[in-house]
Amino acid sequence: MKNIIYLTLFVAILIPAKSSFAQQPCGVVVGAGPIGVGVMVPCPPPPPPPPPQRVIVVRRHHDNVPPQEPKVATTVPVPGDLNNLDITDVNRWTVGIMFDSTSSDEGGLAGSMVFGRFLFLENLSFELGFASLSSCTNCNSLAHRKDSRVHFSTNWYWNRIKHSGFNPFLKAGFIFSNITMYNDSDASSYTSAVSGVEIGGGIEWRIIPWLSLEVQGTFMSNEQSPDDTDDYGTIDSHLRNGIAPVNASGFNFRFGINVNF
DSSP states (O other): OHHHHHHHHHHHHHHHHHHHHHHSOTTOEEEETTTTEEEEOOOOOOOOOOOOOOOOOOOOOOTTSOOOOOOOOOOOOOTTOOSSOOGGGSOOEEEEEEEEEEEOSSOEEEEEEEEEEEEEETTEEEEEEEEEEEEOTTTOSSEEEEEEEEEEEEEEESSSOOSSEEEEEEEEEEEEEEEEEEETTTTEEEEEEEEEEEEEEEEEEEEETTEEEEEEEEEEEEOOOSSTHHHHTTOOGGGOTTOOOTTOOEEEEEEEEEEEO
């Protein structure tokens, strides 16, 4: 009977001790059972450190890729810079109207001219014009002269023509004129057909690409008439004031406005 009691007490002591060990962290001393026996809870060993990682660098060679050609930068004209454009970008056709005049020692003529021009090269153009001029009727009310002219000329620009700005040029060509002398005192007239050459120059100011102002100055030399009678026709000598003869050379001055397209 005593042995059963001792066994029961021994089991009662062991059960609380096991439960105490399970609830305590490792490395802590705890009392076991009612008799106060101190027991240290053992800690498990730490986990082993991870093995070092080895870094592998893989280099890939593209043997089948063709070499790329270097890119060439293209120059785009700045919108504000209109002077360095190609001839295909410049308005090559021009139509204009001008005040036209001829001055000589014996008298002068004034009138108007219309012309057309084509820019053939960057610094070369061809021009065809028609003009009508008359002598001063206020200076001489008894007689006057009237010219109908056709001219063909070549214009050579000092620099390649600009889309805007000043374009100076040299001018040379031929003039074909129908000159009529009118004797208003007896209503008679005489017409002569003469040809001549003109050499000079001018300057065109292109305000905007399609609109320009122009000034020209040329020296004109007409062919000589067969005799002096043809110089004035039926106009008597006392009626020739302010009227230049048919074969008179002179200076042509023109200015006007052009449309370019």
